[in-house]
Amino acid sequence: MRPLDRAALLHSAEQLTGLSLAEIAQQLGLSVPENLRRDKGWIGQLLELALGASAGSKPEQDFPELGVELKTIPVDERGKPLETTFVSVAPLTGISGLRWQDSNVRNKLSCVLWIPIIGTRQTPPGERIVGPPLWWQPTAEEEQLLRQDWEEIMELISLGQIQTLSARHGQVLQLRPKAANSKALTEAVGAQGQPIMTLPRGFYLKTGFTAALLARHFMI
């Protein structure tokens, strides 16, 4: 079931366009949750299964052999994103010398197959509709924006300033909590260079950024 190349993956994704998530779940023999409160990752995992992505929670792309990352993104009927997009967990220790070129963020975003999922928060998951898939590779301008935000955020983290970092930093990429709850802690570096315990964080794409890239593709 795993696609042999990018063309096969795209073809599979195109076959899903217009289907409801309930139809896809039925084909796969899966039950559909009433809402996503306790199944926040259900849509992403449904599409991974439908498209043959490698399972697991490794910090890699979904299709390493194709160099492709798969991302579902909830959008309204006009294609506007309803949520920010999680990219990857942020490293908080041992990051001296880490360059953008070698970062997980850059690796994950180097080539993305976006699958828009049309609906609203009020739309039952099963009734949401798969939109047309689209390939995306950052333009030079987009990569520059991502790189700038990443470098600024990572520098603050390395300087022991993580406790001053909020989701307001960054133009297109932001840092936010990424944990089971507010009691989950992980090691980081404090203002005096000492080890401290803090909330795990993740990098997220802001909606303005994803809205622009989706709009660009829908116009073409």
Added chain:
DNA sequence: CCGTGATCATTA
């Protein structure tokens, strides 16, 4: 706990 898949729910 970590990293995957994300969205929820409260705040500004």
Added chain:
DNA sequence: TAATGATCACGG
């Protein structure tokens, strides 16, 4: 009402 901070499930 959009954005920020908090949270849910799962395999390892």
